Amino acid sequence: MKKDEVPQDKSALGKVTKEVVYATDSKGNYTTELSTGWDVxxxxxxxxxxxxxxxxxxxxxxxxxxxxxxxxxxxxxxxxxxxxxxxxxxxxxxxxxxxxxxxxxxxxxxxxxxxxxxxxxxxxxxxxxxxxxxx
Structure with missing residues (x-):
């Protein structure tokens, strides 16, 4: 998943914490990004x-x-x-x-x-x- 596609859906934990997920940057290198949640x-x-x-x-x-x-x-x-x-x-x-x-x-x-x-x-x-x- 690309860095700008990391889900930012509201979740039960969204107010308490953010989750670190791995995504690819514009050069295709893996990097970390914060997510507030994912519907699934x-x-x-x-x-x-x-x-x-x-x-x-x-x-x-x-x-x-x-x-x-x-x-x-x-x-x-x-x-x-x-x-x-x-x-x-x-x-x-x-x-x-x-x-x-x-x-x-x-x-x-x-x-x-x-x-x-x-x-x-x-x-x-x-x-x-x-x-x-x-x-």
Whole structure:
């Protein structure tokens, strides 16, 4: 793609960042150019975020229905999986999976809950309210 043909379409990340892409200059040499976005990429990103929002909503429903612990909701919201959350908390993966069960979660000590709260960047009280504070 030529330098003057680099897409400058509006995207979700356009206000936050620009992307470096490779293009050819007038002499045919490769060079870098900044792009604010590309429609195809923006559409793909929007679809991915819709999937994330659906997963978070599903996790919230599972917690409210008593089928999962609040850890699942915050884990989905923070885009974490069991191995990642285990690494952040220092728990074994099997322990995290077990703590996703509401009956087990209710019996967790405050120190274990605090580890989860720190890893998920929330307050302990947020486990009860499923409240998210943006910073």
């Amino acid at each position: 990429k923006a559409t793909a990103l929007d679809v991915a975020w819709q999937d994330v929002e659906a997963r978070v909503a599903n996790a919230r429903r599972q917690v409210q229905d008593g089928k999962a612990s609040p850890i699942l909701f915050f884990m989905e919201y923070r885009l974490m999986d069991v191995p990642t959350l285990a690494a952040y908390t220092g728990f074994w993966q099997w322990q995290v999976k077990r703590h996703l069960k509401p009956d087990v979660f209710k019996k967790l000590s405050e120190s274990k809950l605090q580890k989860y709260a720190e890893a998920l960047n929330i307050k302990l009280a947020d486990f009860d309210t499923l409240t998210i504070y943006e910073s």
